[in-house]
Amino acid sequence: MLTTKDTKVHKERPESGVQSLLTLGILLGLLILLGVTRPAAAQSGGEVTNARVEHKFGEQIDFLAQIQSPIPVQNATVTFRTADGIAQTQPLTVNADGTAGYRYDARLNLLPPFARIVYWFDVTLSDGTSFTSPQYDFIYSDNRFAWQTLEEGTLRAHWYDGDAAFGAAVMDAARRGLDSARTLVPMEPSGPIDIYVYATVSDLQSALTLGGQTWVAGHASPELGVAMISVSPGPEQSNALERLAPHELAHVLLYQSLGPNYNRLPIWLTEGMASSAELIPNLDMDATLAAAVKSNSLLPLSELCAAFPPDTGRAFLAYAPSG
Numbered sequence: 001m002l003t004t005k006d007t008k009v010h011k012e013r014p015e016s017g018v019q020s021l022l023t024l025g026i027l028l029g030l031l032i033l034l035g036v037t038r039p040a041a042a043q044s045g046g047e048v049t050n051a052r053v054e055h056k057f058g059e060q061i062d063f064l065a066q067i068q069s070p071i072p073v074q075n076a077t078v079t080f081r082t083a084d085g086i087a088q089t090q091p092l093t094v095n096a097d098g099t100a101g102y103r104y105d106a107r108l109n110l111l112p113p114f115a116r117i118v119y120w121f122d123v124t125l126s127d128g129t130s131f132t133s134p135q136y137d138f139i140y141s142d143n144r145f146a147w148q149t150l151e152e153g154t155l156r157a158h159w160y161d162g163d164a165a166f167g168a169a170v171m172d173a174a175r176r177g178l179d180s181a182r183t184l185v186p187m188e189p190s191g192p193i194d195i196y197v198y199a200t201v202s203d204l205q206s207a208l209t210l211g212g213q214t215w216v217a218g219h220a221s222p223e224l225g226v227a228m229i230s231v232s233p234g235p236e237q238s239n240a241l242e243r244l245a246p247h248e249l250a251h252v253l254l255y256q257s258l259g260p261n262y263n264r265l266p267i268w269l270t271e272g273m274a275s276s277a278e279l280i281p282n283l284d285m286d287a288t289l290a291a292a293v294k295s296n297s298l299l300p301l302s303e304l305c306a307a308f309p310p311d312t313g314r315a316f317l318a319y320a321p322s323g
Helices: 004-012 014-043 164-184 201-210 237-264 267-276 283-295 312-322
Strands: 047-056 060-068 073-082 088-091 099-105 115-125 130-132 136-140 148-152 155-159 193-198 218-221 226-230
Touching (some): 047 115, 047 136, 060 073, 060 115, 073 099, 088 099, 148 164, 155 164, 164 193, 164 237, 193 201, 193 237, 201 218, 201 226, 218 237, 226 237, 237 267, 267 312, 283 312
Parallel strands (some): 193 226
Antiparallel strands (some): 047 060, 060 099, 073 088, 148 155, 218 226
């Protein structure tokens, strides 16, 4: 530190002026450096580690993290959304040891099965500084079942009832079904396609109900690249796989071709194309169509544009002419 005496000596000895300038320069440099680094240190006064999600499908989703900071936490939140959905922000409970979490009630606030959920954490400290974690994601899988998986190219087949031979049959039907769908939508898949095979209609129906959707033997979430069907291992599995797998895969491929514009198509067109992709004809549909023509009981085209009837009988009357 310079004293008054030092200053006088420097004035009396001009030859040391260069040294004085160098000393002042060093001091100024240190002050500037300290002035720059101190706010940066305050801004980085903490971090989020061990971010993770634990969930029970149809029941709850726990967003968990560890907040590390020498400064007390004033508040913290988690923000999450489906990949193409609206984000919501919820407060975290922060414990004294820095562990933090929020439990989402999936029984009251339904999310689509196998949806990709994006999430991140925001933290504000007691001194007013704040920081945000990176974004993370997870798949809201139906983990009520122990799924087996077989992959081939962009196709991934999943099943929980049946042996490896059944899984191979699922993959074979999916592969040939995708080829059939490509005759109607001539393109290669733009991303992975997952086909989940439930052993019973009730298992599939419960998954859809817990996700806020309803239907019976098959369902596609084309925006997720997911097809869900109900097929039991056994002598009838081949016919069911060759009808249901191509049908739902056609929906996914059509969405990958059109993007959000897929939702602007009339239902009779999307379902008609999907029915046309099936590897074997549905004789029940053919009989329903013939009977409806004979009795002049076909549904008006205007009723087939927005949604199909929920009951099985009238749904057949919608599917048959759409094909």
